[in-house]
Amino acid sequence: MLYRNYDYMARKPSAGPASDPELLILSSLADGPKHGWAIMGDIETFAGVTIGPGTLYNAITRLVEKELIAPREGDGRQRPYKLTARGTAALDEQLQNMRRIASIGLRRLRLA
Amino acid sequence: MRTRLVSWLLRLYPRAWRAEYGAELRGMLLGRPLSAAIVVDVAVSALWQRVRAIEASTVAGIGLMLLTIAALVSNVMAPSGYAFSERIDLLQRPMRSELYVLVMAGLGFWAALPGNHWPGRAAIRASIIASTPLVVVGVLMWAGILSFVEVSPGQSAISTDGGIVYAFYKGQQQIPGPAPLVMVLSPLLRLPGAWLWGSIGGWLGRTYADWRRRPISA
Numbered sequence: 001m002l003y004r005n006y007d008y009m010a011r012k013p014s015a016g017p018a019s020d021p022e023l024l025i026l027s028s029l030a031d032g033p034k035h036g037w038a039i040m041g042d043i044e045t046f047a048g049v050t051i052g053p054g055t056l057y058n059a060i061t062r063l064v065e066k067e068l069i070a071p072r073e074g075d076g077r078q079r080p081y082k083l084t085a086r087g088t089a090a091l092d093e094q095l096q097n098m099r100r101i102a103s104i105g106l107r108r109l110r111l112a
Numbered sequence: 113m114r115t116r117l118v119s120w121l122l123r124l125y126p127r128a129w130r131a132e133y134g135a136e137l138r139g140m141l142l143g144r145p146l147s148a149a150i151v152v153d154v155a156v157s158a159l160w161q162r163v164r165a166i167e168a169s170t171v172a173g174i175g176l177m178l179l180t181i182a183a184l185v186s187n188v189m190a191p192s193g194y195a196f197s198e199r200i201d202l203l204q205r206p207m208r209s210e211l212y213v214l215v216m217a218g219l220g221f222w223a224a225l226p227g228n229h230w231p232g233r234a235a236i237r238a239s240i241i242a243s244t245p246l247v248v249v250g251v252l253m254w255a256g257i258l259s260f261v262e263v264s265p266g267q268s269a270i271s272t273d274g275g276i277v278y279a280f281y282k283g284q285q286q287i288p289g290p291a292p293l294v295m296v297l298s299p300l301l302r303l304p305g306a307w308l309w310g311s312i313g314g315w316l317g318r319t320y321a322d323w324r325r326r327p328i329s330a
Contacts (some may be wrong), residue, residue, distance in 0.1 A: 036140050052150055053140045054157025057133050059159070077139040 021059035026068065026083065026091040033072055033082035036060070037092050063087070118142055122150065124158035126165040169234040172219045175240025176212065180245045212242075213309050220313025225321050228314070235310020236303055243299040250295025260292075 028034060028042040040056060043049055051059075060081065063069040068087030071079040083091065118141045122134050141154065219238055220231035228234065252258035294301070 036136055037143070040140075052153030052157070053137060054150075054154035057137050058157045058160060061129070061133065077135050079136060 022063055022068075022077055023091075023094060024049060024051065025056070025081075026087055026094075027061060029069060029081060029087070030091060031084045033080040035080045036080040037078065039081070043085055114146060115142065117146065117151070120130040121154045121158065124155060125161050126213060128165070129161050157183055167234070167237070168222050170241065173238035176215055176238065176242030176246060179211070180242055184245055184249055213305075216306050216309035217316070219311035220310035220315075221317035221320070222313075223310075224314035224317030227321075231314025231317065232307040232311040235306040235313070239302045239306035240299045243302055246295050246298040250290075250292045250298070253292040253295065 022041045024047055025039055027046070028039045034042060036053070037057060040053070043051055060069070064071065064081075065087075067083045067084055068090055070084050071081055073079075094103060118138055121141065122130055125134065137154070141150070144150075188242055215241065216235040220235050223231040223234040249258060253260050290298075
């Protein structure tokens with residue numbers, strides 16, 4: 001299962017799946033490889049979430065172990081990471097699930 | 113000062129992790145202001161990586177060691193009498209109990225799942241950790257600090273004369289208690305059994321892993 005409750009160090013006004021570092025990193029890498037700095041900045045921009053460097057690299061470690069992302073050749077100090085085929089599929093599945101749940105929740109809210 | 117703090121923070125991580133990600137994290141930490149929140153974030157993350165790096169055999173060994181200590185303390189406390197022969201195996205010979213066998217086999221199974229080719233070795237490591245308290249008791253008995261008495265079924269409390277007594281309940285089969293030398297050597301004596309049960313568990317683990325990876329027939 002891709003999504004787990006790993007949002008212990010992410011800081012965001014609202015909690016929930018949108019503050020999960022793993023999901024945020026996968027989403028950040030969806031449009032191309034990025035290194036740690038770029039991932040952090042991108043997440044702050046599109047999600048309004050500030051992830052600490054330790055939390056970021058913990059999540060990167062887990063994602064690499066699960067073969068959802070992989071480092072590209074770099075100079076060692078700032079390697080860019082890219083989504084693997086497995087990571088792309090996992091992100092797609094997770095986002096589809098979230099969209100389905102969000103759509104059901106919103107529909108029920110309107111009916112209430 | 114800042115470089116030293118970053119170096120210190122990185123040293124909190126396991127060595128293998130540092131080798132893989134240390135340069136990247138260092139570059140990131142040196143390239144931005146270090147707030148207290150970031151320092152805490154990195155320190156907590158490092159501790160979490162340390163916890164993740166602990167081997168399953170260490171956890172199993174420490175768990176069994178605590179159980180062994182509980183059994184030893186129970187025996188030293190010398191309960192006034194005993195009538196539950198079922199508990200003898202666990203309290204008197206925790207390293208020979210069914211629980212020990214289950215833990216060793218379970219550890220071998222667990223170790224073999226991700227592809228560890230030496231599940232018996234993982235069980236041996238856990239067994240050595242677990243039997244450490246027995247060595248301590250053996251040394252204390254040898255040094256005369258810990259008295260050792262054998263109690264037969266139906267016998268009542270032991271007169272301690274103010275000293276510390278390690279009581280061994282002989283049970284219905286009147287099994288004699290272990291000699292100090294046997295206690296001291298117990299980690300070595302347990303190795304063949306640990307290896308055997310760990311390997312059996314490992315074989316089961318590998319079989320299960322192969323079964324899960326089997327191609328799905330159309």
